[in-house]
Amino acid sequence: MTTESQAAETAKRRYNRIATVYDFMESVVERSRYSKWREMLWSKVEGTHILEVGVGTGKNFVYYPAHAEITAIDFSEKMLVYARDKAGKKGVQVHLQQMDVQNLEFEDNTFDTVVASFVFCSVPDPVRGLMEVERVCKPKGKMLLLEHVLSANRTLAWLMNLVNPIVVRVVGANINRRTVENVIKSGLRVEQVTDLAAGIFKLIEARKRVN
Numbered sequence: 001m002t003t004e005s006q007a008a009e010t011a012k013r014r015y016n017r018i019a020t021v022y023d024f025m026e027s028v029v030e031r032s033r034y035s036k037w038r039e040m041l042w043s044k045v046e047g048t049h050i051l052e053v054g055v056g057t058g059k060n061f062v063y064y065p066a067h068a069e070i071t072a073i074d075f076s077e078k079m080l081v082y083a084r085d086k087a088g089k090k091g092v093q094v095h096l097q098q099m100d101v102q103n104l105e106f107e108d109n110t111f112d113t114v115v116a117s118f119v120f121c122s123v124p125d126p127v128r129g130l131m132e133v134e135r136v137c138k139p140k141g142k143m144l145l146l147e148h149v150l151s152a153n154r155t156l157a158w159l160m161n162l163v164n165p166i167v168v169r170v171v172g173a174n175i176n177r178r179t180v181e182n183v184i185k186s187g188l189r190v191e192q193v194t195d196l197a198a199g200i201f202k203l204i205e206a207r208k209r210v211n
């Protein structure tokens with residue numbers, strides 16, 4: 001097994017482990033903050049062919065636009081069990097597939113918008129994942145991300161870097177990612193970054209360039 005696939009297996013195992021408690025674990029922040037940020041995120045979707053990356057247990061289902069054709073992927077089979085169950089119960093039309101964002105099985109230029117919430121904090125190679133997103137996006141297609149990133153405050157950033165190894169082992173997410181910079185590295189053009197809370201939670205809007 002390569003170092004790359006080992007890293008993906010480790011990250012996947014962490015999400016498989018927390019899948020049963022994920023909704024409960026996030027319930028307080030979900031009600032107080034995340035739900036309104038998700039609503040904002042999905043209100044910015046363009047077009048009809050939509051990809052959700054890292055669907056998790058399907059917390060975004062209630063915000064899916066009507067009349068859109070939505071495909072949602074996750075590499076954790078346990079997360080997908082909960083997503084399938086939720087989609088069935090809520091009658092959500094979504095094509096759920098197990099897939100790693102670092103190796104998407106879709107053709108180039110497939111989707112009008114790609115959406116992800118709290119995903120690129122845990123993708124082992126986030127720039128590679130974002131490059132894959134760029135590839136499957138149609139020219140002028142949109143990428144919408146809801147993410148927590150490393151604080152620009154030096155003291156807080158020091159603390160976040162210090163505790164990150166523990167956080168990532170317990171919940172699978174890195175709290176010290178520079179996701180705006182990673183989006184730029186992937187080749188996507190960042191159009192807008194909205195600070196949602198504490199300079200840490202961001203809504204990132206980017207677009208695929210037309211060559």
Ligand SMILES: C[S@@+](CC[C@H](N)C(=O)[O-])C[C@H]1O[C@@H](n2cnc3c(N)ncnc32)[C@H](O)[C@@H]1O
Nearest residue numbers: 015054055056059074075076079100101117123
């Ligand atoms: C913190 S959870 C967020 C779930 C959901 N997007 C939400 O907002 O509740 C991160 C999700 O991303 C998935 N994920 C992480 N790395 C991934 C990768 N390389 N490919 C596909 N899914 C991935 C995890 O399995 C997990 O379900």
